[in-house]
Amino acid sequence: MNIEWGVIIAGFLTLMMFSFIFKDNPFFKFGEHLYLGIAVGYYVNIQWFNYMRPNLIEKLFPVLGPPNEATLATPDTLSFPDPNYYVLIPALLGIFIILRIIPKFAWLSRVSFAVYIGGYAGINFPMVINGVILPQLVAATAALVFVDAVNKLAFLDGINTLLMMIGTFCVLVYFFFSIEHKGAAGFLSKIGIYVLMITFGAAFGYTVMARMSLLIGRAQFLLFEWLKAFGLNLGA
Amino acid sequence: MNRKALILLLVILGFLFTLTPLLAQDPDAEPPGDEQGVEASGSEGEADSGNEADEGGALDETESAPVDEIAPVFDPSDVHIPENIILEDLPMDKGNAVALSWDLAPFDFVVEKEGVKNGEILHHYIFLINGSDIIEYSNVAKAVKLMSDSPQFWGFDDNLASRKWLLFEGFEVNEEVTLQIGVVQPELEEAFGAARDNLAAINKLNAENVNKHQNLALEKMRRKRPTKISELEAEIAGLEESIASLGYTPEEAETEWNDIKSKLFYFPQVHKTVTKTGWFNPVKTNNLIFGFLFGAVILWFISRARKDPNLFIRRISGLEAVDEAIGRATEMGKPILYLTGMTTLADLATLAAINILGEVAKKVAEYESGMIVPCRDPVVMTVNQETVKEAYTEAGRPDHYNEDSVFFLTEDQFSYTASVSGIMLRDKPAAIFFMGYYYAESLLLAETGSMTGAIQIAGTDSLAQLPFFITACDYTLIGEELYAASAYLSREPLLLGSLKGQDVGKLFLMAVILFGTLIVSLGTWFNVDGFDFIQHYLTAL
Amino acid sequence: MATFFRKQLPILLAFVFGMTMLIRYYVPHPISEQIYNEFIKWVIIIAGFAAILGILSLLHYHWNKIKRRQPGYGFSFVTYIAFFTMLVVGLISGSISETGSPLEAGTGFHWMYINLMVPMQSTMFAILGFFVASAAFRAFRARNPEATLLLIAAILVMLGRVPLGEAIWGSFPTISDWILNVLNMSGQRGILLGVGLSQIAMALRILFGIERTYMGGGD
Numbered sequence: 001m002n003i004e005w006g007v008i009i010a011g012f013l014t015l016m017m018f019s020f021i022f023k024d025n026p027f028f029k030f031g032e033h034l035y036l037g038i039a040v041g042y043y044v045n046i047q048w049f050n051y052m053r054p055n056l057i058e059k060l061f062p063v064l065g066p067p068n069e070a071t072l073a074t075p076d077t078l079s080f081p082d083p084n085y086y087v088l089i090p091a092l093l094g095i096f097i098i099l100r101i102i103p104k105f106a107w108l109s110r111v112s113f114a115v116y117i118g119g120y121a122g123i124n125f126p127m128v129i130n131g132v133i134l135p136q137l138v139a140a141t142a143a144l145v146f147v148d149a150v151n152k153l154a155f156l157d158g159i160n161t162l163l164m165m166i167g168t169f170c171v172l173v174y175f176f177f178s179i180e181h182k183g184a185a186g187f188l189s190k191i192g193i194y195v196l197m198i199t200f201g202a203a204f205g206y207t208v209m210a211r212m213s214l215l216i217g218r219a220q221f222l223l224f225e226w227l228k229a230f231g232l233n234l235g236a
Numbered sequence: 237m238n239r240k241a242l243i244l245l246l247v248i249l250g251f252l253f254t255l256t257p258l259l260a261q262d263p264d265a266e267p268p269g270d271e272q273g274v275e276a277s278g279s280e281g282e283a284d285s286g287n288e289a290d291e292g293g294a295l296d297e298t299e300s301a302p303v304d305e306i307a308p309v310f311d312p313s314d315v316h317i318p319e320n321i322i323l324e325d326l327p328m329d330k331g332n333a334v335a336l337s338w339d340l341a342p343f344d345f346v347v348e349k350e351g352v353k354n355g356e357i358l359h360h361y362i363f364l365i366n367g368s369d370i371i372e373y374s375n376v377a378k379a380v381k382l383m384s385d386s387p388q389f390w391g392f393d394d395n396l397a398s399r400k401w402l403l404f405e406g407f408e409v410n411e412e413v414t415l416q417i418g419v420v421q422p423e424l425e426e427a428f429g430a431a432r433d434n435l436a437a438i439n440k441l442n443a444e445n446v447n448k449h450q451n452l453a454l455e456k457m458r459r460k461r462p463t464k465i466s467e468l469e470a471e472i473a474g475l476e477e478s479i480a481s482l483g484y485t486p487e488e489a490e491t492e493w494n495d496i497k498s499k500l501f502y503f504p505q506v507h508k509t510v511t512k513t514g515w516f517n518p519v520k521t522n523n524l525i526f527g528f529l530f531g532a533v534i535l536w537f538i539s540r541a542r543k544d545p546n547l548f549i550r551r552i553s554g555l556e557a558v559d560e561a562i563g564r565a566t567e568m569g570k571p572i573l574y575l576t577g578m579t580t581l582a583d584l585a586t587l588a589a590i591n592i593l594g595e596v597a598k599k600v601a602e603y604e605s606g607m608i609v610p611c612r613d614p615v616v617m618t619v620n621q622e623t624v625k626e627a628y629t630e631a632g633r634p635d636h637y638n639e640d641s642v643f644f645l646t647e648d649q650f651s652y653t654a655s656v657s658g659i660m661l662r663d664k665p666a667a668i669f670f671m672g673y674y675y676a677e678s679l680l681l682a683e684t685g686s687m688t689g690a691i692q693i694a695g696t697d698s699l700a701q702l703p704f705f706i707t708a709c710d711y712t713l714i715g716e717e718l719y720a721a722s723a724y725l726s727r728e729p730l731l732l733g734s735l736k737g738q739d740v741g742k743l744f745l746m747a748v749i750l751f752g753t754l755i756v757s758l759g760t761w762f763n764v765d766g767f768d769f770i771q772h773y774l775t776a777l
Numbered sequence: 778m779a780t781f782f783r784k785q786l787p788i789l790l791a792f793v794f795g796m797t798m799l800i801r802y803y804v805p806h807p808i809s810e811q812i813y814n815e816f817i818k819w820v821i822i823i824a825g826f827a828a829i830l831g832i833l834s835l836l837h838y839h840w841n842k843i844k845r846r847q848p849g850y851g852f853s854f855v856t857y858i859a860f861f862t863m864l865v866v867g868l869i870s871g872s873i874s875e876t877g878s879p880l881e882a883g884t885g886f887h888w889m890y891i892n893l894m895v896p897m898q899s900t901m902f903a904i905l906g907f908f909v910a911s912a913a914f915r916a917f918r919a920r921n922p923e924a925t926l927l928l929i930a931a932i933l934v935m936l937g938r939v940p941l942g943e944a945i946w947g948s949f950p951t952i953s954d955w956i957l958n959v960l961n962m963s964g965q966r967g968i969l970l971g972v973g974l975s976q977i978a979m980a981l982r983i984l985f986g987i988e989r990t991y992m993g994g995g996d
Contacts, residue, residue, distance in 0.1 A: 006892035009893065013900070017896075017897050035650075035897045039652075041862065042863055042867070043646060044832060044864055055821050070449065070450050071446070078453050089819070090822035091822055093826075094823045094825060101830070111790060115794050115819070119797075119816050120820075121791070121984055122797065123813075125799050125977060125981065128980070129973070130523050138775055143757045165963070167964060171968065176739050177736075178547065178548055179548075181550055197927045198927070198956065198960045201929065203699065203702070215905075330809070331806070459873075513806045516804065527977075531977075580824075584976045590990055614824065686915070703927070706924075707912045719975030734981075741977075741978075742970070
């Protein structure tokens with residue numbers, strides 16, 4: 001019989017990690033530390049093979065990378081792209097970060113941070129307007145329709161639209177920082193908190209099912225696949 | 237009440253909840269998600285076969301009715317060509333696409349294959365690009381849209397609702413593009429398909445062959461493994477055999493294809509345009525205006541705060557607790573655990589978390605308690621180290637700073653979660669801070685933390701995770717409060733000024749919503765067109 | 778001069794890079810996309826170098842545990858062994874694989890990924906199923922009006938989304954949809970707009986050098 005060692009190990013590791021539910025124990029500690037080592041080893045390899053090699057090393061030494069596309073006429077000759085020395089600039093910024101370990105040059109890492117963080121600030125600025133503010137405003141400016149000859153439920157739709165507007169306003173009032181939450185502002189922000197709590201409750205209820213199905217998926221692995229590796233076939 | 241028993245009960249209940257749909261319902265009964273969005277109008281729906289069931293039905297019909305009974309001879313006058321066809325550069329793009337548009341008509345290009353529907357003969361249209369490339373769509377109906385559905389290109393105009401359009405991509409900037417519309421005559425349909433497929437088949441095999449040759453050359457150059465070389469050689473031999481077994485050369489396939497292309501029926505009109513690009517996308521004007529407006533308001537309030545630094549800020553209870561938490565840690569002689577979220581520096585929430593880290597670290601340095609900051613991203617780790625170190629220096633305790641307190645764990649989401657949970661259970665921090673952006677692991681972290689009895693303060697703008705922090709943490713900073721926190725803790729006038737500017741921004745947004753709703757509603761109530769301009773401006777100006 | 782490089786240069790660079798990335802958003806010309814792609818590559822390379830520091834810090838953290846014989850230091854050996862095994866197997870797998878990726882099916886790295894990493898990953902994820910129950914328990918103990926509201930909304934939405942709920946009372950799905958589409962939506966909108974404004978303000982402060990905690994505090 002062909003023993004599926006992979007599945008057997010996977011099953012034991014699954015049980016080790018599950019043991020965390022009851023309390024911290026040596027099995028979980030072992031699993032946790034193993035997982036950490038494996039995950040970091042995985043990360044280093046992915047960083048190297050998927051990111052650093054193609055984007056840096058092969059740009060500097062194209063002969064290590066993929067050749068130019070061959071033609072049908074001469075499929076056996078290899079030619080490589082020209083080296084791209086511009087990648088030395090980000091490489092230098094990367095080296096600046098490493099130089100943090102030498103106190104005298106530690107400040108150089110700030111240059112790299114500035115490029116990274118500044119660039120992303122510039123990317124985020126219009127993206128937030130485009131992705132969050134404007135779409136939300138479009139959705140929020142819906143017509144209040146109370147009377148509709150065709151659709152009798154229109155009155156309720158109108159009420160709902162109004163409720164949404166009030167809800168959003170109260171939440172925004174809750175987020176006002178420069179005024180004290182007293183009087184009218186206090187009242188509105190109190191409603192804002194209630195709206196927020198309902199929002200969170202709804203999100204909670206919405207997620208519970210998805211989390212449960214994950215658990216079921218893992219239980220199915222143990223019951224059907226893992227036990228099968230020991231010759232116990234429960235079907236499915 | 238026994239807590240573990242209750243949890244077990246809840247898990248069983250959860251299982252029942254989740255399993256019931258499987259037992260009670262046909263799993264296929266789910267309604268199709270976004271299928272409906274594809275069809276823009278009734279007439280299009282008729283000609284289109286949107287879902288698979290329809291397609292199958294249409295196929296059966298054609299099969300059961302012999303084709304030659306209905307379409308014996310091709311007659312150009314049977315072909316429906318829509319009116320007012322325009323080929324133009326796709327506006328606001330990077331100059332690689334053109335758009336073909338035409339008037340909405342009951343029967344038009346929205347036909348996948350020559351076939352019969354409602355007693356009308358529909359034709360297999362093709363588009364000849366630059367006199368040589370033939371573009372067919374596997375499902376034209378999905379590619380065709382109403383122009384009014386894409387305001388990001390066409391803006392808003394009443395006429396757009398009666399025009400359809402198709403996109404053709406892959407051109408250079410400033411390239412002259414010609415397009416001719418044609419029809420595959422029913423009698424040529426089979427030969428057309430064969431020629432196209434033959435060419436594709438030999439091209440595919442040849443490409444594979446070239447690829448293998450390259451691999452072989454690389455292998456010979458780099459690693460020179462004899463087994464691999466013979467393996468590749470065998471593969472090449474196999475490929476060449478299958479190319480030979482096709483029974484034609486690439487040139488022959490090309491000639492056959494060109495031949496059939498020249499026999500197709502083309503409409504005389506040749507549509508021409510030139511691809512263009514530009515330096516400003518006018519559709520994004522609304523974005524620019526909002527950006528300028530918010531920018532100006534916030535910068536104005538910041539500059540005002542320089543002159544008048546005494547700005548009021550309301551109480552944020554989660555932050556009032558920071559001192560208490562650090563104080564408790566000092567009393568107990570236990571460290572505090574601080575997480576800056578699961579995202580990189582590309583996410584502004586991480587920066588907000590780092591700002592708060594700076595303030596917290598200052599207090600930790602003053603109280604002389606310990607700190608653990610495990611990180612998920614190495615760049616975030618280095619910035620955190622810099623921030624904490626600087627905070628210790630500012631607090632006058634640079635010698636107390638321990639470089640090992642800020643460290644990297646792993647970027648794997650759940651390995652990170654497991655390791656941080658381990659730290660919580662073993663190092664028993666007195667206070668735990670979850671700041672920044674989180675994913676599903678939030679619940680694991682916050683629950684584990686609360687089991688250890690630590691004071692927990694969370695702050696995130698992740699909508700999906702806020703409920704879990706709220707239930708499991710003592711204090712939670714919700715959304716904007718996360719960003720306001722560093723201003724609150726540091727009382728830095730410039731940051732407070734920015735907060736004030738944000739409040740004015742919120743007031744402005746409320747006004748937009750209020751007046752926008754009012755205007756749109758007025759338009760609906762009095763049945764006046766054009767009052768929805770406000771939504772148009774917000775979508776694409 | 779030295780202070781210029783230490784203080785002003787980073788702020789200047791943040792401004793220049795930020796503004797370039799900001800302006801390019803409005804530019805349809807293909808060069809705009811090139812700039813963006815180039816920046817992303819820079820970030821990848823910077824992160825790659827930072828990863829070296831990251832790994833060193835992790836190894837150092839566990840080395841300290843071993844050196845100081847802290848309780849459970851034996852497990853740090855597990856991490857060390859697992860890390861170096863995965864590292865070496867990956868480097869070998871990557872250099873003998875055809876595509877140049879260590880994750881190619883059939884390699885040792887792929888085997889370790891599928892049979893060690895993935896099961897632990899999915900188990901940690903699956904534990905959420907238990908924890909969601911314990912979080913619900915926590916919510917049950919709610920004694921203030923806010924938490925009670927949260928609990929009621931959660932139960933109503935949950936009941937509306939499973940057939941069991943519908944079997945008890947036919948209107949549960951309607952109520953659940955109403956909570957999700959009206960109340961939940963309005964709350965989300967409020968949060969999103971607020972967060973959006975904060976992010977705009979923060980991006981602006983970074984661009985103009987007002988926000989510089991990331992450069993190690995103020996002046």
